[in-house]
Amino acid sequence: MTADGLEIRQSSASVWGSSTELRNLKVVSKYIDTSTCIGCKACEVACQEWNDLHIVPTQQVGTYQTMPGLDANYWNLIEFRELEADGNFLWLLRKDGCMHCADPGCLKACPAPGAIVQYQNGIVDVNPEACIGCKMCETGCPFDVPRYSAKTDKMAKCTLCVDRVQVGLEPACVKSCPTGCLQFGDKTDMVALGNARVEQLKKNGFAQATLYDPPGVGGTTVITVLAHGDHPEWYGLPNDPQVPGAVRLWKNVLRPLGALAIAASFFSMVGHYLAFGPKTSKDGAAKSDGGAKKGDG
Amino acid sequence: MRRIALPDEMPHNGLGDAAMARARSTENVVVGDEIVRERLSARVVHWAVAVTFFVCLFTGLPIWTPYLGFLATLFGGLHVCRLLHPWAGIAFAAASVLMFVQWVSQMRLTPADREFLTPRGLLRYFQYRNDDVEVGKYNGGQKLLFWAAALGAAGLLATGLVMWFPLAFGQRLREASYLLHDVAFSLFFAMIIGHIYLGTAAEPGTLRSMVRGTVTRSWAQLHHPRWYREVTSDQPKR
Numbered sequence: 001m002t003a004d005g006l007e008i009r010q011s012s013a014s015v016w017g018s019s020t021e022l023r024n025l026k027v028v029s030k031y032i033d034t035s036t037c038i039g040c041k042a043c044e045v046a047c048q049e050w051n052d053l054h055i056v057p058t059q060q061v062g063t064y065q066t067m068p069g070l071d072a073n074y075w076n077l078i079e080f081r082e083l084e085a086d087g088n089f090l091w092l093l094r095k096d097g098c099m100h101c102a103d104p105g106c107l108k109a110c111p112a113p114g115a116i117v118q119y120q121n122g123i124v125d126v127n128p129e130a131c132i133g134c135k136m137c138e139t140g141c142p143f144d145v146p147r148y149s150a151k152t153d154k155m156a157k158c159t160l161c162v163d164r165v166q167v168g169l170e171p172a173c174v175k176s177c178p179t180g181c182l183q184f185g186d187k188t189d190m191v192a193l194g195n196a197r198v199e200q201l202k203k204n205g206f207a208q209a210t211l212y213d214p215p216g217v218g219g220t221t222v223i224t225v226l227a228h229g230d231h232p233e234w235y236g237l238p239n240d241p242q243v244p245g246a247v248r249l250w251k252n253v254l255r256p257l258g259a260l261a262i263a264a265s266f267f268s269m270v271g272h273y274l275a276f277g278p279k280t281s282k283d284g285a286a287k288s289d290g291g292a293k294k295g296d297g
Numbered sequence: 298m299r300r301i302a303l304p305d306e307m308p309h310n311g312l313g314d315a316a317m318a319r320a321r322s323t324e325n326v327v328v329g330d331e332i333v334r335e336r337l338s339a340r341v342v343h344w345a346v347a348v349t350f351f352v353c354l355f356t357g358l359p360i361w362t363p364y365l366g367f368l369a370t371l372f373g374g375l376h377v378c379r380l381l382h383p384w385a386g387i388a389f390a391a392a393s394v395l396m397f398v399q400w401v402s403q404m405r406l407t408p409a410d411r412e413f414l415t416p417r418g419l420l421r422y423f424q425y426r427n428d429d430v431e432v433g434k435y436n437g438g439q440k441l442l443f444w445a446a447a448l449g450a451a452g453l454l455a456t457g458l459v460m461w462f463p464l465a466f467g468q469r470l471r472e473a474s475y476l477l478h479d480v481a482f483s484l485f486f487a488m489i490i491g492h493i494y495l496g497t498a499a500e501p502g503t504l505r506s507m508v509r510g511t512v513t514r515s516w517a518q519l520h521h522p523r524w525y526r527e528v529t530s531d532q533p534k535r
Contacts, residue, residue, distance in 0.1 A: 013363040111360045112375055132379040134360070135463045139471045148464065246472030250479060255362060258483025265487035269494040272423060278501045279425050281519045 006166050007120040012110035027122040029190035033225040036181040037093045039078055043173035047076035050172035072149030075158040076173055094235040098145045098158035100124045102218030105243035109140025122221035123160045131155050142241035197225050216242040320510030325528050331511040332528055340507055342395045349389035356382040383461045393450035404443045413437030434524040449485040
């Protein structure tokens with residue numbers, strides 16, 4: 001269900017625009033510092049508990065990771081990556097889940113009115129009642145987050161605990177984090193926090209540290225501090241995420257062009273009829289059989 | 298015990314429709330003032346394609362754009378459309394295969410058809426200036442429609458299957474399928490609008506070839522003169 005009381009910025013497949021922004025509510029943000037995450041998975045458990053998600057059997061993937069990837073019943077997954085770079089061994093942890101893009105590809109691709117909504121505070125939420133289970137959002141998302149549930153025939157993903165946020169609480173994952181690597185607040189405050197942490201990391205020898213808030217999707221509500229900011233792919237994050245060009249082409253160009261082609265066909269036929277009328281034989285006897293006999297072989 | 302006459306033995310004395318009776322299994326024969334053009338099986342296949350096409354169209358349009366979301370009401374909502382559309386698509390593809398098999402041998406383009414399909418030829422056709430006596434049972438435009446419909450159905454099926462089971466395919470293929478399904482549908486629908494117009498309002502007497510299966514002699518002379526000559530020449534008058 002969508003959250004009552006939150007103003008809607010945009011909504012999927014809306015006809016005349018769906019903004020209900022009357023008040024001016026601040027954009028919120030979840031801050032993730034991958035450099036202080038200890039991989040305790042408290043956030044995973046808190047997410048499952050708060051959202052009453054059914055337990056998904058864990059799978060051994062050769063690391064501490066709970067399972068290979070996100071699931072319709074598992075919206076928050078700490079990914080454990082091991083790699084070697086410049087002769088050093090790196091053990092990189094990242095919290096995988098919805099990034100709540102300012103320009104959400106899932107919402108752009110969704111054909112079901114109101115199935116995906118973006119609140120004014122930046123949270124991108126799913127309305128299961130409106131979702132038709134077409135999976136187009138999975139093609140629209142540059143972060144590979146939405147998951148289709150065969151059980152419900154609907155999509156599911158992190159809601160940023162919108163039901164908690166709208167009553168002034170922080171998301172369950174943030175509430176449970178023991179190291180403070182997860183923080184929640186106004187986006188301006190979280191960006192300031194992230195920039196300060198990046199400066200700290202740079203002083204500590206991570207010259208390439210950045211705050212991951214990719215502009216290709218208009219920035220994300222979930223921002224991530226990366227010690228190796230020049231290599232987001234080491235963390236499983238795309239370098240320059242964008243709403244797929246094909247989705248934009250499809251919705252912004254091909255759809256109006258297709259409508260134009262259909263309308264052009266219709267109106268040229270109407271025009272043709274007005275100009276030429278029905279095609280009849282020379283004596284005007286199209287329907288009657290009277291004119292046929294003379295040419296009878 | 299009285300013997301019941303078999304249909305073939307029944308005299309066509311005005312109580313039944315002789316032309317329609319012949320049109321059940323025969324084509325290209327003259328019956329009175331009519332000529333049998335499409336046998337029953339051909340008409341059934343044609344309307345199977347048409348009905349499944351329109352189910353696909355009206356379940357697909359509200360998914361295509363929310364501006365046509367009201368069409369979903371016809372089926373009971375967008376969820377029902379999403380459920381029906383792929384199955385209707387399978388039925389449409391199956392009917393299209395039957396249609397292809399049924400007509401493919403008659404749809405080879407002749408040099409005269411190619412001339413018909415040049416911009417000049419089409420302009421003459423649409424301005425009713427063509428007195429081309431070499432038009433056979435199907436003109437160049439009808440043959441082009443046949444091939445375009447076959448290509449379109451194949452493309453819609455292939456891309457539709459990817460869209461039905463997107464998670465079994467890669468991102469690039471999915472993106473291409475969404476785009477191509479859109480393009481194919483738009484062009485197909487635009488083409489079908491022309492097809493319906495030409496088969497009804499623009500050329501009176503055409504629709505009955507797909508309903509009764511027959512056309513009048515004057516219609517055949519006007520639209521398909523060579524076919525008319527062929528049909529009437531090698532056959533005794535009835």
